[in-house]
Amino acid sequence: MKNKHVIEAISYYSQLDKPGYAILLTGEWGAGKTHLIKNNLKSYNYIYVSLFGLSSLDDIYASVYNAMHPRKGKLKNLTNNLKDVEVGFSGFTMGLGGMTNGLANSIMRENVENNKLIIFDDLERSCIKPDQILGAINKYVEHHECKVIAIAHDDKFGSKLTKTKEKIIGLTLKVIPDIPNSFKIFTDDFRFETLKSLFHDTFINIFIASECKSLRVLKHSIEDCVRLLDGLGEAVKNNAGATEEILSVFLALNIEVRTGTITENDLRNRSTQINNYTLLTIRMNNRTSVDDITPPTIHTISKKYKPVVIESNILSDDDLVNTLINGYFDFDSINKSALKSNYFLDKKERPSWNILYNFDTLDDITIEETVEKFDEEFESRHYTAIGEILHVFHFKFLMSSISASSLSFNEVESECKKYIDDLVDSDQLPNLKEDNFFSAPFNDSFGSLGFWLMDSYKENIIELRSYILSQQENMLKKDYPVISHDLLGLLENNPTCFCNLISYEYNKKGEYLEIDVLSSINPKKFVATWLKAPRASWNSIKDALEYRYGSGRLYTALAGEKIWFQTVVNELKEKLDSSHGFERYRIERILPLTIMYELENNA
Structure with missing residues (x-):
């Protein structure tokens, strides 16, 4: 037991009659100082007082008094409002009433029993100055002949108190955590x-x-x-x-x-x-x-x-x-x-790039077989998920970097672009809707593994990521006519769903929030369908459009819809000019003024 000497020293100290000194128990935060005391002393042999949060010496004396006389003393307020305090001594209780603070404090300071150890904890967490705390300890040790153990970080008292401490603290014990x-x-x-x-x-x-x-x-x-x-x-x-x-x-x-x-x-x-x-x-x-x-x-x-x-x-x-x-x-x-870990996957079932990830621990034969499989999978365009494709591309560059491949970085980049082109031609590259990997919050890893990226080919990877994203966008644009047809149907018959898809659903991004699919819808037909929708939804549609084009998206991800949006606004204005009364007022209220003003200011 690592702290056997500490326990023995405290046991010996507790049996002394009038030791004339205190023990300082130190150790790291959470090292078990308090735990050691409470587990090696009987609770009836000591009183425990935490100085945490105490702000004056009177607080210390009152805390000790309450701990020594739990049935006699009822202190509602330690030092501030003594008219509500009762203290007891000599077998009876009396109300302080108009007694002075000085008299009350005198009772609490002097009515001390020395038949139990006093344990002061959290010395450094008190608001009281260290030298005042040591003075209080000294009063209990010398004046009342008490046995006192103070628990704290010794260095928290400061080097300036070293001499004072040595007059009061007769023994310093350091608790070492006993982990086992x-x-x-x-x-x-x-x-x-x-x-x-x-x-x-x-x-x-x-x-x-x-x-x-x-x-x-x-x-x-x-x-x-x-x-x-x-x-x-x-x-x-x-x-x-x-x-x-x-x-x-x-x-x-x-x-x-x-x-x-x-x-x-x-x-x-x-x-x-x-x-x-x-x-x-x-x-x-x-x-x-x-x-x-x-x-x-x-x-x-x-x-x-x-x-x-x-x-x-x-x-x-x-x-x-x-x-x-x-x-x-x-x-x-x-x-x-x-x-999904190696403990449960047969080597034959694991992707080659996944096996290569652990090349540090693979034998030469396994590496050779895996690289051969890796090359075959690359040539056959085996992988179609964007995350897996990126793992494969990173390993192609790594192999070039360590001379495991004869290809230069530029040649690897060309090969990787050809891989993507072949997936596009065979209609196997997932579009942005089918695999939105790049819009995920953490897209620098896949399958719980980070991509094997080095500075030497970082620029090539950036170019490839941009190329893949561009081709995914092109794949999605092939489906724009079908998507736009579906969106028009929702605009008329289920406006709430339409708004959620093109804007936000609560705090969740809509599926088409950053995809310029609306540009494939005829503006005149869009406005006509809008005005066919239930009138209760007109303002929601306007709000959805303003959210959609807010945060500068009309100049970034949705720049392809800028002209389309301006044409929609012009269509609304034409409807406004040809209307009157409440109908005109309703149309006027659904003009997306926020984005209109933004366009005017940036013109």
């Missing part, structure tokens, strides 16, 4: 049995590797791991390797989040950040230049927890962000991610 023993105590319940049977030794090794000294973090981490383990499906739990990897990655990152070392940005694209830095350092010939490069935080953490594979995709980035940052456990997503 604390784990045993915290998991002494049947609900922790599964965690202990599957993960006991690994848990302790990971927590020790973290160098975290907080038993609070330890306890929270245990609870979090139990919650995660309880939500894993039977298929995952029955695979010991998968379960240990899930819990290992989760625990290591959980500790780092709880200690404030990493943020959401560090959790996202872990493998990309780590691999990019590793490849960059390999290519740096000048050692000084390497030392000048600051490694990503996640890379530093990955070194700390070896052999835990921090970049493992067995838990997706989204699942880690949800659990560790947002406090939400989406077990459907967590289990699906785990079942």
Whole structure:
């Protein structure tokens, strides 16, 4: 037991009659100082007083008095409103009423029993000056001959109090977190049995590797791991390797989040950040230049927890962000991610690019076979999902970069564009509606794996992403006549659905919000259909158009609809000129004035 000497010293001190000094108990935040006291002293042998939030010496004396005389003293207000205070002594109670603050304070300061230890906790979290706190401790030790233990970070008192402290504090003891023993105590319940049977030794090794000294973090981490383990499906739990990897990655990152070392940005694209830095350092010939490069935080953490594979995709980035940052456990997503891992996939079922991702651990024969399969899949245009296509393209460039391919970067780019063109010609490239990968919030990864991007071919990738997006747009435009016909039908018969599709549905982007499909609708027919719609929906349609073209979209994603929109406005104005009375007024009220004024100002 790491703190055996501390326990023995406190036990010896508690048996002294009039020691004439106090003990200072120090240690890291959450190291278990209070826990050690409460678990090794009988509650009837001490009184406990937290100084957290106290602001004056009178607060300290009143707190000690209340702890010593819980049945005699009823303090509604420690120092400010003493007319409502009752204090008791010598076996009876009396109301203070008009007694002075000085008399009340004198009673609380002097009516002290010294047959119990006084435990002062949270010294550094008090608003009272350290030298005043030490003065109060000194009063209890020397004047009342009490035994006092003060719990705090010793350095929080400041070096200026060193001499004063030495006159009062006769012994300083430092509590060192005992992780194995604390784990045993915290998991002494049947609900922790599964965690202990599957993960006991690994848990302790990971927590020790973290160098975290907080038993609070330890306890929270245990609870979090139990919650995660309880939500894993039977298929995952029955695979010991998968379960240990899930819990290992989760625990290591959980500790780092709880200690404030990493943020959401560090959790996202872990493998990309780590691999990019590793490849960059390999290519740096000048050692000084390497030392000048600051490694990503996640890379530093990955070194700390070896052999835990921090970049493992067995838990997706989204699942880690949800659990560790947002406090939400989406077990459907967590289990699906785990079942996609190597533990559950036959090598024959895994995409070649996915196998290549782990080239560090593959033997030469496997790499050779995988590269051969990879080339065959590329030539046969096997992949059609945008995320998989991008993984394949990145590996083509990586292979060129490391001389695993004879092609130059420009030649690889041409080959990749030809790949896209062939998918277009065979009508296999998904349009923006069918695969909106580029509009997703995090489109620099796919399948829980970041794209293998290096600075040397970054510009080529940017060009290819733009080319793919452009071709997806062209594929969608082939369907514009059909889509526009459907939208006109909705405009007349279901205006709410029309508005949701072209604008927003609550906070969710509409399917066609950033697609210039309205430009394929005849403006005159659009206005006529608008005015055929239920009049109760006219204003909603106007609002939808203003939302659609707001935020500068009429000059960016929807620039192709600028002329169309102006023509629609002119059609509305013609209808306005040929109308009168309420009909004219109704049309006047649905003019999208916000966008009209914006066009005029930018003309």
